[in-house]
Amino acid sequence: MKWDVSLFLLRFIHLTVDDVYGWNKPSFISNWYPIESQNSENSSLTVTHSLGELPAKVDIQIKVVIDGVDYIFTGIGSAQRDNDIAHDYGGVVYIYNNAEVILSLPFGGADSGGVAYTGSHLDYNGPSSPVQGKHNNGFVRVKAWKQADFPTPLFEKAVQISDDETDSFKEINHQSSVLPDLVTAQTRLDGGYYSDGQGVIFQMTTLSSSNCIGGLLFGYSETKVRLWVPYQKPLNDNDCNGAVFFQHDGWGRNPFVSNNGTVVLKGYKLDENLVFETTVRVEDKISSQDIVYPSLYNTDHALVTVQVKHDANGGNNQGMIFDGAGTALSTNTKYSGVIYVYTNSSILLWTPSSLKGYMVFINNRWGSGQMHSAETSADVIVRVYAVIECPNPTSLNSNYTISNGLRVGSVVTYSCYSGYIYTSGYLSRTCQSNRRWDGTDPICSQMQCLHPDGIANGTYVFTGKSVGDTVKYTCNVHCQYEAGDLERTCQLGGYWDGISPVCSVIKCADPGGVFNATYSVAGFAPGNTVTYTCVAGSMHQAGDSTRVCQLNGSWNGIPIVCYTAAGSTNFNPVFYSPQELAESIEKTKTELTVDKKTTSSYARTLVCATDPRPSSLHIGTGGIALLSSMLAAVILPDMIIFIRHIRHMSNIYRRQK
Incomplete structure (x- = not known):
């Protein structure tokens, strides 16, 4: 054959x-x-x-x-x-x-x-x-x-x-x-x-x-x-x-x-x-x-x-x-x-x-x-x-479910892992008669945070924008940290944790004037100066005529003291810190406070005083008479009724005996 x-x-x-x-x-x-x-x-x-x-x-x-x-x-x-x-x-x-x-x-x-x-x-x-x-x-x-x-x-x-x-x-x-x-x-x-x-x-x-x-x-x-x-x-x-x-x-x-x-x-x-x-x-x-x-x-x-x-x-x-x-x-x-x-x-x-x-x-x-x-x-x-089948689906950074096994017509559906976001490919693919899934594998990229926000009066550096990366902030020179987070981390949801930090410019307060002196301020930032000048007829006795604004927001040195030439007595000025001054004021207030119950006016309110005027006697006598009349008008009718009731009860008692 x-x-x-x-x-x-x-x-x-x-x-x-x-x-x-x-x-x-x-x-x-x-x-x-x-x-x-x-x-x-x-x-x-x-x-x-x-x-x-x-x-x-x-x-x-x-x-x-x-x-x-x-x-x-x-x-x-x-x-x-x-x-x-x-x-x-x-x-x-x-x-x-x-x-x-x-x-x-x-x-x-x-x-x-x-x-x-x-x-x-x-x-x-x-x-x-x-x-x-x-x-x-x-x-x-x-x-x-x-x-x-x-x-x-x-x-x-x-x-x-x-x-x-x-x-x-x-x-x-x-x-x-x-x-x-x-x-x-x-x-x-x-x-x-x-x-x-x-x-x-x-x-x-x-x-x-x-x-x-x-x-x-x-x-x-x-x-x-x-x-x-x-x-x-x-x-x-x-x-x-x-x-x-x-x-x-x-x-x-x-x-x-x-x-x-x-x-x-x-x-x-x-x-x-x-x-x-x-x-x-x-x-x-x-x-x-x-x-x-x-x-x-x-x-x-x-x-x-x-x-x-x-x-x-x-x-x-x-x-x-x-x-x-x-x-x-x-x-x-x-x-x-x-x-x-x-x-x-x-x-x-x-x-x-x-x-x-x-x-x-x-x-x-x-x-x-x-x-x-x-x-x-x-x-x-x-x-x-043979049962026409596609190979097992491949997945990267994603999960998938299959509707009807690996046979022709079955649909595989992908979902990206938490912290990943779909960027390209097909999230749904169908098994074809050529034993291949249609479309292309989906690509799930790791979710990224946005570019970090800048801050006023500060700078930052960051390691990247992927989950787990960090951004670190630094306040500028002559600025100080006040609030927020100096370090933030990129989270799974594509956001930076915490809140942006706040850096404020360091400033000294107005130093204020001094008796018998004038002053001029170059500025209030660290390094700026205030200069005092005694007025005519006064002399610089103590303190600093020039003071510099420090990084901690205070003026260095101590205030100037000027005195007039006509004064024959020298004096040594006493300087208080703000805390000491507050304590002294509070002590003075305590010492000067008087209990009102110890005053004579308070005592008089508790004792009746004799009034020798004739009018006072007449008014008092009239008042007593008036009050007695009113009381008698109220009580007398009741007394009459009460007496009659007693008599009546007494008669009833005698009859019963």
């Missing part, structure tokens, strides 16, 4: 901000577990998932590390063969329910099973790669998506199927009229476990009734889904010689065979999350080139699919799509399908090369031969789905 390069289509999907995303990263990703084939004691592994529901999709990744490169194979939904045939094979079979995933590894028989296999070079052609061949050791992990991680299905159908010859083929019209990007075929088995359908046949039939064959093959188109199961031959006493699912005879510690089940079909459109797609036309041989991605993809979150599309111009399954396989389990019978292995940077494909190999193959054993196919040419469609 060959790849027709002229039909090699490579396209990138660019999404718009308005796209609505219905597909998310897997809700559960397990750790990597070391695995080894041909070890019966460790041939099963149970991984408990945390979804709390049946997964909508399970992806089993088998990792083989070569020269530091992680090569990823994919698990398979059913063992299609047992270990009886000495023909190399590999893979990890899995089933799952709403709580766990059970993995089964090959062991025993001809010891020909590995954990992963790209297929024999006699059976498959593909790129020359270190990963080509069978691998007995590796690592495995489970990725599982909730139903809420997927968009609403285009359709959802359920159908019963079994290994009975008359019940081993089903065709379902899904009626969506849209070609899904992905179809899941989850078969409910005995015990409540589920297995996933496959798109390849590795074993056409069994060579002996003691051999096992099983699995669910499915393909789909715009209108329908078809299902095939290898039927159980009549009078066969081996229940795995034809089954819907089996892990038996060399697969895992606990054999499990299911001969019937209910298949739940769901179709999805995932093109909104499509980040890479290439379609390759395969004819008769494969190229030696692998397919390199345009950028690195995170294998933790991405979903890689490889599908084979049946030609639309012939055969029973025109235009139908079948899934490729992530490992090879072929025997020496006829087989079909594409094997794929991927890394974070490329994907490698192997296609059937021998006369027994087909791109699409369905024979009489599968589905009783209904809608059989044997196609050697087909289109191979490779897709990578």
Whole structure:
């Protein structure tokens, strides 16, 4: 077979901000577990998932590390063969329910099973790669998506199927009229476990009734889904010689065979999350080139699919799509399908090369031969789905919040730290489909204070205008500090603490005149002088005729003393300081103060004085007579009534006796 390069289509999907995303990263990703084939004691592994529901999709990744490169194979939904045939094979079979995933590894028989296999070079052609061949050791992990991680299905159908010859083929019209990007075929088995359908046949039939064959093959188109199961031959006493699912005879510690089940079909459109797609036309041989991605993809979150599309111009399954396989389990019978292995940077494909190999193959054993196919040419469609995400936002001197994670359309909103102010860039940015935030990072600069205010009669120096910087003030020469703050600090709010200082000019008071002298003042600032001159006829006896204004606002020296020449007595002037003068005045006031109660006038106010004048006698006598008359007029009527009352009471008393 060959790849027709002229039909090699490579396209990138660019999404718009308005796209609505219905597909998310897997809700559960397990750790990597070391695995080894041909070890019966460790041939099963149970991984408990945390979804709390049946997964909508399970992806089993088998990792083989070569020269530091992680090569990823994919698990398979059913063992299609047992270990009886000495023909190399590999893979990890899995089933799952709403709580766990059970993995089964090959062991025993001809010891020909590995954990992963790209297929024999006699059976498959593909790129020359270190990963080509069978691998007995590796690592495995489970990725599982909730139903809420997927968009609403285009359709959802359920159908019963079994290994009975008359019940081993089903065709379902899904009626969506849209070609899904992905179809899941989850078969409910005995015990409540589920297995996933496959798109390849590795074993056409069994060579002996003691051999096992099983699995669910499915393909789909715009209108329908078809299902095939290898039927159980009549009078066969081996229940795995034809089954819907089996892990038996060399697969895992606990054999499990299911001969019937209910298949739940769901179709999805995932093109909104499509980040890479290439379609390759395969004819008769494969190229030696692998397919390199345009950028690195995170294998933790991405979903890689490889599908084979049946030609639309012939055969029973025109235009139908079948899934490729992530490992090879072929025997020496006829087989079909594409094997794929991927890394974070490329994907490698192997296609059937021998006369027994087909791109699409369905024979009489599968589905009783209904809608059989044997196609050697087909289109191979490779897709990578991922949640388009922007990197974590960067921030400098700011905090940020994100509205909806790192996906396209999410908005990051920044706010500057306290003490910082937004100066440029974008405070709100949106994640674009090119995995970049629009706009530019915001710049938050440290908040600065205004230039310090100058002051009268002073100067200042400052270390800067950023938070924590200081400004220091100094009063000029001949000036003195009166109020405010001589040192101020720039605060977070962009202001200087405290208040501006006040510096006032130092001045001396008017020195005043002196008896028998005149004076002239040159000024009142420090250094200025006042000069005294005794008037004519007077002489300078003491004190300073010239006094200088000092820095403390006082005049030096002492006042001048001038005396007249006619005076025959010399005297020594006494000089008081302002405080001494005030104390002397207060003492004098105390000594000169007289208590008024000790005066004769106060004493006379307390004693009545005799008035010898006749008029005084007459006025006094008249006043007494008047007062006596007024008193008698008030009291006399009451006295009469009182006397009568006494008499009356006395009469009453005598009668009673």
